[in-house]
Amino acid sequence: MPVPRLIIGNKNYSSWSLRPWLVMKQCGIRFDEQRIALYTDSAKQEILRHSPSGKVPVLEDGDLVIWDSLAICEYLAERHPDKGLWPADAAARSFARSVSAEMHSGFTELRTNMTMNCRGSFPGKGRTPGVAADIGRITEIWNECRRRFGADGPMLFGHFTIADAMYAPVVLRFITYAVETDPAATAYMRTIAALPALQEWCESACTETEILPQFERYS
Numbered sequence: 001m002p003v004p005r006l007i008i009g010n011k012n013y014s015s016w017s018l019r020p021w022l023v024m025k026q027c028g029i030r031f032d033e034q035r036i037a038l039y040t041d042s043a044k045q046e047i048l049r050h051s052p053s054g055k056v057p058v059l060e061d062g063d064l065v066i067w068d069s070l071a072i073c074e075y076l077a078e079r080h081p082d083k084g085l086w087p088a089d090a091a092a093r094s095f096a097r098s099v100s101a102e103m104h105s106g107f108t109e110l111r112t113n114m115t116m117n118c119r120g121s122f123p124g125k126g127r128t129p130g131v132a133a134d135i136g137r138i139t140e141i142w143n144e145c146r147r148r149f150g151a152d153g154p155m156l157f158g159h160f161t162i163a164d165a166m167y168a169p170v171v172l173r174f175i176t177y178a179v180e181t182d183p184a185a186t187a188y189m190r191t192i193a194a195l196p197a198l199q200e201w202c203e204s205a206c207t208e209t210e211i212l213p214q215f216e217r218y219s
């Protein structure tokens, strides 16, 4: 039986691609992966062959095309109810959806000034006042999730959910830019960073040869 195909960008730089990829890997959902090197002369044309938005990630599953990271995660949660991709409890689930949507639509300062770069190491760079505010809000989210809903495990809602995938690229950014966090947030970051699936992504990112100057401004 054919498996879904996830089309992603460069692993070193494409944080939106990482989110659904991590959900599928972490939950053992079988899929084929196709990588398009972003921002080359032919990249846009190639992406548009798969994704009407001209952006990655996009998931092709039979006749279905699902574009946008969060829409893909929602689709996976519907297709795989056994994986617990959202918390079972309604209060926890609405909280998980809210923090995932907050990530998806927000933290622009952080995303602009501390772009994901798995290979990079830029301690202290990019800390505008807006970035500091984003860092404060993100650690507040992590700590509140852990305190209120995380008793059954080390993730935001105990076990791995879409919310953890949404924040995994932020964990990678905090490592790259050496953001210092409180002990609870640091423990959460360690848990996410140790996920074999995330390590696999980073190892793969390190083998990529493309260098995109717009994401290397501190190099």
Ligand SMILES: N[C@@H](CCC(=O)N[C@@H](CS)C(=O)NCC(=O)O)C(=O)O
Pocket: 009, 013, 014, 015, 016, 017, 038, 039, 044, 054, 055, 056, 057, 067, 068, 069, 070
């Ligand atoms: N809201 C979209 C954002 C997708 C997005 O911005 N993707 C970037 C890569 S991380 C992209 O495709 N850039 C290539 C381009 O714009 O040509 C999502 O969540 O999937």
